[in-house]
Amino acid sequence: MNRLNEFRVMWVMVLFDLPTETKKDRKISGDFRKKMLKDGFVMFQFSIYLRHCPSRENAEVHIKRVKNMLPPKGHVGILRITDKQFGDMELFMGKEPDKKETPYLQLELF
Numbered sequence: 001m002n003r004l005n006e007f008r009v010m011w012v013m014v015l016f017d018l019p020t021e022t023k024k025d026r027k028i029s030g031d032f033r034k035k036m037l038k039d040g041f042v043m044f045q046f047s048i049y050l051r052h053c054p055s056r057e058n059a060e061v062h063i064k065r066v067k068n069m070l071p072p073k074g075h076v077g078i079l080r081i082t083d084k085q086f087g088d089m090e091l092f093m094g095k096e097p098d099k100k101e102t103p104y105l106q107l108e109l110f
Contacts, residue, residue: 009083010059012051014041014066018074028071035069056080 014036018029033049039062041049053059059080070076091098 005083007082007084008055010053010056011081011083011086012041012053012059012062012066013044013079013081014049014051015077015079016047016074018047018071018076025073029074032069032071036066039065 016032018032019025020029033043036049037043039051041051041062044050051062053062063078063080066076066078
């Protein structure tokens with residue numbers, strides 16, 4: 001059952017590059033980030049936000065929300081990956097491997 005969960009549980013990753021040249025652009029960019037946080041995303045890197053989703057269907061709900069709050073300018077990518085794929089990610093601080101810290105801890109009841 002646990003192996004099945006690794007492929008059913010999803011992560012939604014939103015990668016973006018938004019213009020920040022003007023005060024208006026910076027406000028739009030900041031508002032987009034705030035909306036992402038309000039929807040349960042956490043910052044992975046400055047322009048990469050992640051959200052843990054218990055299922056593919058739940059991931060689709062949050063992807064739809066991101067699409068509804070897209071800013072008028074800039075580039076936004078949305079990537080959905082399985083928990084298993086996310087767990088296989090290697091992280092480095094410089095040349096040293098970084099300790100993996102999952103930004104979301106899941107409580108398993110069964």
